[in-house]
Amino acid sequence: MDVSEALRSRRSTRAFEPDGLLLGREVLEDLIFEATRAPSEFNLQPWRFLVVRDRERKQALYDCCFKQEKIRQASALIVVCGDTRGWERADKAAEELIETGYFDPGPAAQPGQQSIQSAQSDARALAERIKNTYLRDERARIAMAYRNPALVAMNLMLVATERGIASCPIAGFSEPQLRRAFEIPDRFVPVVIIALGMPSLAMGRQPVKPRRPLFEVVYHEDMASW
Amino acid sequence: MDVSEALRSRRSTRAFEPDGLLLGREVLEDLIFEATRAPSEFNLQPWRFLVVRDRERKQALYDCCFKQEKIRQASALIVVCGDTRGWERADKAAEELIETGYFDPGPAAQPGQQSIQSAQSDARALAERIKNTYLRDERARIAMAYRNPALVAMNLMLVATERGIASCPIAGFSEPQLRRAFEIPDRFVPVVIIALGMPSLAMGRQPVKPRRPLFEVVYHEDMASW
Numbered sequence: 001m002d003v004s005e006a007l008r009s010r011r012s013t014r015a016f017e018p019d020g021l022l023l024g025r026e027v028l029e030d031l032i033f034e035a036t037r038a039p040s041e042f043n044l045q046p047w048r049f050l051v052v053r054d055r056e057r058k059q060a061l062y063d064c065c066f067k068q069e070k071i072r073q074a075s076a077l078i079v080v081c082g083d084t085r086g087w088e089r090a091d092k093a094a095e096e097l098i099e100t101g102y103f104d105p106g107p108a109a110q111p112g113q114q115s116i117q118s119a120q121s122d123a124r125a126l127a128e129r130i131k132n133t134y135l136r137d138e139r140a141r142i143a144m145a146y147r148n149p150a151l152v153a154m155n156l157m158l159v160a161t162e163r164g165i166a167s168c169p170i171a172g173f174s175e176p177q178l179r180r181a182f183e184i185p186d187r188f189v190p191v192v193i194i195a196l197g198m199p200s201l202a203m204g205r206q207p208v209k210p211r212r213p214l215f216e217v218v219y220h221e222d223m224a225s226w
Numbered sequence: 227m228d229v230s231e232a233l234r235s236r237r238s239t240r241a242f243e244p245d246g247l248l249l250g251r252e253v254l255e256d257l258i259f260e261a262t263r264a265p266s267e268f269n270l271q272p273w274r275f276l277v278v279r280d281r282e283r284k285q286a287l288y289d290c291c292f293k294q295e296k297i298r299q300a301s302a303l304i305v306v307c308g309d310t311r312g313w314e315r316a317d318k319a320a321e322e323l324i325e326t327g328y329f330d331p332g333p334a335a336q337p338g339q340q341s342i343q344s345a346q347s348d349a350r351a352l353a354e355r356i357k358n359t360y361l362r363d364e365r366a367r368i369a370m371a372y373r374n375p376a377l378v379a380m381n382l383m384l385v386a387t388e389r390g391i392a393s394c395p396i397a398g399f400s401e402p403q404l405r406r407a408f409e410i411p412d413r414f415v416p417v418v419i420i421a422l423g424m425p426s427l428a429m430g431r432q433p434v435k436p437r438r439p440l441f442e443v444v445y446h447e448d449m450a451s452w
Contacts, residue, residue, distance in 0.1 A: 003232050003387070007263040032440065037233040037437070039383070043436075052447060146372035147417055150377055151377075151379065154264060154381060158384070159230065182449055208326075220277050
């Protein structure tokens with residue numbers, strides 16, 4: 001299914017057929033793996049995914065989401081989380097970035113051992129730079145924890161659409177309640193919950209919600225005209 | 227192009243062929259419109275897009291982004307922003323949600339005028355609920371401003387890929403500098419910059435950066451095992 005078609009046919013499904021799809025662990029993990037082809041800052045991949053399929057756990061999630069019925073109806077749910085300490089993986093990420101050539105380590109003085117040493121010192125320097133970006137800047141850590149997982153969440157919905165699985169993104173939840181019920185550590189931030197399943201058979205095809213006209217949201221060259 | 231193929235073939239292009247593509251205003255606005263088919267919380271669509279094509283404005287953006295050469299090379303750039311005051315559109319959004327049936331106004335006592343009045347009072351109640359979600363909760367406003375535009379940013383990259391346009395997401399910028407140079411009002415938060423263009427001809431096909439194995443990022447039913 002074309003990207004454009006997936007974008008046009010996706011709906012935020014407001015009612016699911018209870019247990020309408022059998023979504024096994026492998027199907028869901030494959031969905032997640034495809035979605036994590038999203039880019040991330042410094043390739044830190046500061047995200048986690050909590051898969052909920054068990055009936056009692058769905059009930060617990062329902063209680064955390066102001067009792068939205070679609071939570072209990074969905075075949076499975078994925079709680080997409082961000083990692084405010086994603087920068088702690090900087091050493092590994094820096095090595096991978098140098099290896100795949102995303103940060104040019106510059107010309108080596110001599111080929112062979114020399115250039116490997118150079119790559120290693122470049123990776124160390126890059127890792128330091130990554131850490132310094134987040135270490136003293138809480139806003140940078142929060143931005144990291146929200147924007148990267150959201151990229152994956154969009155992919156999750158598009159890949160699901162392509163595979164005939166309906167979805168609904170849910171941002172209405174009590175964060176403290178969710179943390180308690182699902183033992184989510186402080187370092188992780190729940191960003192959005194993606195409900196997956198089959199649309200309710202009783203519900204007709206949902207209309208597309210109106211989008212704002214471009215002149216309301218697009219600026220050219222600067223925002224002075226705002 | 228299939229969603230899966232777009233996800234697999236997308237690269238964070240690290241060098242562009244200077245002015246390699248002619249990306250006109252209409253092409254870019256159409257790209258943005260397709261991408262805004264992303265869902266948003268309460269359909270508030272709390273996002274703005276600043277399109278940069280002018281050579282001097284690219285130079286200014288380059289200065290805001292720690293002098294990353296790809297900024298000057300790109301054919302166009304889209305600064306994707308979030309709106310921390312997106313909830314101010316709650317009245318309009320609530321009306322649209324009731325009209326398109328996303329929030330069931332419940333059975334009307336009588337058909338006709340009665341049910342229209344009911345829908346109107348339901349819209350008012352929903353608008354109040356939306357406002358209360360954000361009014362006293364700064365974290366909710368920040369989450370809104372980062373996660374919704376990030377969904378659109380992912381779509382931008384996928385639609386671009388489908389249309390043969392290479393892209394690179396850039397999160398490395400000085401926010402204060404960006405605000406000053408492009409007159410971005412306080413209420414808007416720059417989330418990510420998407421550079422668009424043709425990959426550098428001198429650069430070979432870029433490798434895919436490694437992704438973390440699933441066992442590092444996926445949990446089932448709760449995070450107690452973390």
